[in-house]
Amino acid sequence: MFTTKHIVLAALLLSVAAIVSAETFFYEPFHAGYEARWVKSKSKDNYGEWKHTAGEWYGDAEEDKGLQTGQDARHYSISARFDKPAVSRGDKPLVIQFSTKHPQSIDCGGAYLKFLPTGASQENFKDDTEYRIMFGPDICGSATRRIHFIFNYKGKNLLWKKTVPCETDQLTHIYTAIINPDATYEVQIDGQKKESGSLYDDWDFLPPKDIPDPQAKKPADWVDEKEIVDETDKKPEDWDQPKYISDPEAKKPENWDEEEDGAWEAPQIPNPEYKGEWKARMIPNPAYKGEWSAPLIANPDYAFDEDVAKYNDIEYAGIEIWQVKAGTIFDNIMVTDDLDVANEAVQKVVERAKKEKEAFDKIESAKKAKEEEERKKREEEEKKKQEEKPVEEKKADHDEL
Template identity: 55%
Template sequence: MELSAGKFLCLFALLSVVSAEIFFEDRFDDEWEKRWVKSDWKKDGDGAGDWNHTAGKWFGDENDKGIQTYPDYRFFAISAQFPEFSNKDKSLVFQFSVKHEQKLDCGGGYMKLLSGDVDQKKFGAETPYSIMFGPDICGYSTKKVHAILTRNGKNHLIKKEVPCETDQLTHLYTFIIRPDATYSILIDNVEKQSGSLYNDWDLLPPKTIKDPDAKKPEDWDEKEYIPDPDDKKPEGYDDIPKEIPDTDTKKPEDWDDEEDGEWTPPTIPNPEYKGAWKQKKIKNPNYKGKWKAPMIDNPDFSDDPDLYVFPNLKYVGIELWQVKSGTLFDNVLITDDAEYAKKVAEETWGKHKDAEKAAFDEAEKKKEEEEKANEKNDIDDIDDDDDDADDTDAEDSHEKDDDNNKIEEEATSTHDEL
C-alpha cells in the first residue's frame, strides 16, 4: 500500500511528536501549586513576593492561566522538580512564555535550569544554576535576552546581543542547544540568534594565544607617515606678523600727544599670515604596520566533545527582582525535540496571540476614553471653582463697598459735626 505525500508528512510529524522526550511541561492548571515550591528566600523582612494564578488583564483565553508576580518592589523565587536527566547525545530545548502587563521598567523575566539536589525552600539568587535564559529589562540600557551557561562553577554570558520584546503582550522565548554544540535563540517562533557554543561563550580557554615570548624587532617601523624631508620652511616665513597696523585708520584730530600719549593705529589680522609652519607628511616607505605577536596553540586548551552537555538537570525555577510587579509566566517546556516545542508554541501562544492583542487594544482604548473623561471632569470642576470664586469675589466686593460706604458716612458725619 502506497502513502500519499500528504499522509506521509502527517505520519512523519506524528512519529516526531511521539519520539519527543518531554522532561517537563507545565501550562499551570488549577493544581499548579502541587508541582511548584515557593521559596522562603527574602521572606524575613517582608522582601519576598508572591504569585497570582491568572490569565491577566487581557488574554486570548481566560482559562489559559499562568503565574504572575505581585506586589511591587519584591524578590520572587519559585521552582519545580522533574526526574533528573542529561542532554548527552540529544538536543536540549528550553521554552516558556512571558507577559509584562505592568509595562516593565526594571526587572527580569528569565528562568533557570538547575542541576543536582537543591533545597527548594531556600532557592534564591545565590543558588547555583546551569542555565539562565530569558528577557531582562532595566531603563534604556538593558533590554536583552540573557543566555548564561555555567561551566566549572563559573557563569558565562553570551557574547552576542539578543534584543528582547518590551511591550505588554505575551511573547515566547526558546533556547535550543544541540549535540553538535550549535544553538538557536527564538522569540515568538522566529530565530533571532544562532551560532556555536565555542564561539559565542567563553566556555573553554581559547585555542590559540599570543606568543608570550615574542618580541617586537628593534627595526620594526610602526610610523605610517613621516615628515617630508623635501618640504622646507620658506625663508622669512617666521618674519610675517600675525597682525598689522590698520592703514585706513587716521589719528583723531583732537588727539593730544602730550596728554594722550603717542598715538598708534589699531591692528588688524594680516592676510599674509599663514599660521605656524608645519612640515608636510608623506607615507613612510619603511612602514610595516602595527606589530602583533604571532599566535600559537594554547597549551591550556583541551577540547571537550561534551561541551553542550548538562549531565544532571533536575529543577526549573524563576528567581528575580522586580520594581514593578505584573510579569506572567506560562507554558514552560523542557524537551529534546524542537519540532514538539514548535507545536506547543502554536497551540498555546500562537493560538491566542491575536485575540490577546485585540483585548489589549480594547483595554487601551477604554483607558484612553476614561482619561479623556477624567480630564473633562477636571476642567469642569475648575470652571465650577472659578464660578464659585467669582461669586465669592462679588460678595467680598459688596461687603467692601458697604464697609467703604460706612467709612464715608462716618467721615461725612464727623465733618458735619466739625
C-alpha cells in the first residue's frame, strides 16, 4: 500500500532523474588551461594569430577573457573537441550559444561558429570542412549584418530563409539557438527572442510535396498575351512632324558673306510639335487565358523525415572565419540540452555586459574630453601665433583674404 511517504519519495526520485538527464556537452569560458582544449588548423600556413584577452573594456577582468582574432585581413581556424558527442535524448532540446564582442568596430568579417561531426580532422579544419550546424553573426559593410543559421542535411548546407540582424556595436552580446525535438526552434540575443518557427518551414529540409508535371505541355491554342493592338486606332492626320526645325529666332550674321561662307541656314532646334513614332494603343486581349503553368503532381522524391531536429554526432566546436579588421572576442561557448543552465549562463553574461557598458562609456567620455582639450589647445596655439606675428605679416594675411 502506497503512503504519502512513498509518493514523496517517488517524486524526489523523478526530480533527481530529471536533473541527471540534463547534460552540458561542452562549455568553454576560456579560463586558464583553455589552450589544451583547442587545436589550430594547419591547412593554411598563414592563419591569423589568436590573443587571450578581455579587451580594453569589460565587466570582469577574468570572466570576460576570450579568444580574440589578432591580425587584420586573415583567415582563422581553430577547434575544440567535446568530452563526448552531443546526442539527442528524449524531449531535450539542443541549445547552442556563445558570446561575441567587436571592440574594433567590425566592418567586414565572420563571427560565427561551426559545430562539426564525429571524426572531423581538427588539423585540417578549413572553409569546406563539413559541419552539422553553423550559427552566429556575419558582417560585411551595410549590406550584410545578419545572423547565419545553417544546417547540413544529407550533405547539403541549408540556408535560413529568415533574415535576423546581428549586433554590430563594440560591446558583448550572447547568441542562443534552441532546437527542439518537435522541430521548432528559437533564436535569441542577450536572452531576448528574435525569431522562432518550424525547421520545416524555414529551411528546405524536405523537397516540395507537389511539383509541376514534367510531361505537361502548353496547349497549342493557349493564348497568353495580355494585350493586343487596337485595330480601330488610327494615326492622327497631324501626327507626322519633323524632329528638328530651323530656329525661327535665328538671324543671319551681318558679316555673313555668301560667296565665301555659302548660303546661310538657320541652326536646327528640337521641334516642340514632334510627337515621336506613332503606335496604335494596346487593349486587353479578350482571348487571354492567363499565364500557363503545368498542373501539379505528387513529387515522387518527397518523403517526410520526422528526425530533422535529432542529432547524434556533434563533437567539435570550431571557429573558421575571415576578418578584414581583426579584434572580435569569442567567449562563453556552450552546447547543452539543459535550458536552465543555458539561461543562467546568459544572465551572467548580460549582467557583466552592463558593467562593461559603464566601463566603455567612461572610456569614450574620457577620449572625447581629451579630444576637446587638444582641439582647444590647438586653437589657443594658433591664436597666440597670430597675435605674435609682425604687423606686416598680419596685413599680408588680411590682404590674401
